[in-house]
Amino acid sequence: MGKREFPIVAVTGSSGAGTSTVRDAFSHIFYREGIQALLVEGDSYHRYTRSDMKKATKLAKQKGRNLSHFSPEANLLDDLAELFKNYKAQGQGKVRHYLHNDEEALQWGLKAGTFTPWEETKDETDLLLYEGLHGGMPEVRPYVDLLIGVVPIINLEWIQKIQRDNETRGYDTESIVEAIKRRMDDYVEHITPQFSHTDINFQRIPTVDTSNPFISREVPSADESLVVIRVKKKIIKKYNIDLVNMKHMIENSFISRRNTLVIPGTKMSFAMEVLLTPIIEDLVKNSKNAQRIKKKKKSTRHDD
DSSP, rough: OOSSSOOOOEOOOOSSHHHHHHHHHHHHHHHHHOOEEEEEEEEGGSSOOOOHHHHHHHHEEEEEEEOOOTTTGEEEEEHHHHHHHHHHHHOOOOOOOOOHHHHHHHHHHHHHTOOOOOEEEOOOOOOEEEEEEEEHTTTTTOSSEEEEEEOOHHHHHHHHHHHHHHTOEEEEEOHHHHHHHHHHHHEEEIIIGGGGGOOOOEEEESSSSSTTTTTTOSSSOGGGGGEEEEEEEHHHHTTTTOOHHHHHHSSEEEEEEEEEEEGGGHHOOOOHHHHHHHHHHHHHHHHHHHHHHHHHHHHHHHOO
């Protein structure tokens, strides 16, 4: 292994799925292990600004088509693939940021719902962490070293989306439900298939009644949930992951299949850190070792 390849970790899950919990777990890992990461949000690779997306959605509807952020045509997947390709080879790439709200936009002197200008990254980092809708799409998957899925059961996902869009984005429930219905075909066609390719899946399941998510007044809490963790067998083998040991570490957990651990919802972040830390360490260590070998060979050639 003489050529350094910078590692890429992708967390994929739909809007409101709870991928932020994974982000928090990663930030703890990076801090403890002294890892510098380039953080990339999938929203930054949407094709349209918020106002342009509304126009494009309306136009598609007039033509009898659906358009949503789930669909490839509403995103710059080729640009995302280019970033992954360049980062993997050089540890650098071209990025921008989507400005979700007025507070973020104010720092740039721009409007909420727009993008910052494209910029080449400058900082040296050890790893790229992507979090968004399309980390497991065919265009980008070849460059991803570790693909993680975060996918609550669909009713819980809807409840989380309704609550979030209602409280933080000011949308009324009726328009949110319309958006959920409009996006359903794209969800089935483009989001769901990605979870067949994930190395590790975290699926949150409520233990309270969510049979009608559209009248639910609150999101089930962590202690009203279980989390199903499915680890691909090749990952278990490669990193010597011991789910039985994890079961003993986490009270009230159980193994439902050989590669599946079920834990209380309150232990999701802890389980992520236990499971992911050795994998991240290994990815970064191998990358740095390759860089040292490359430098050593270069130094030897100069000596000759």
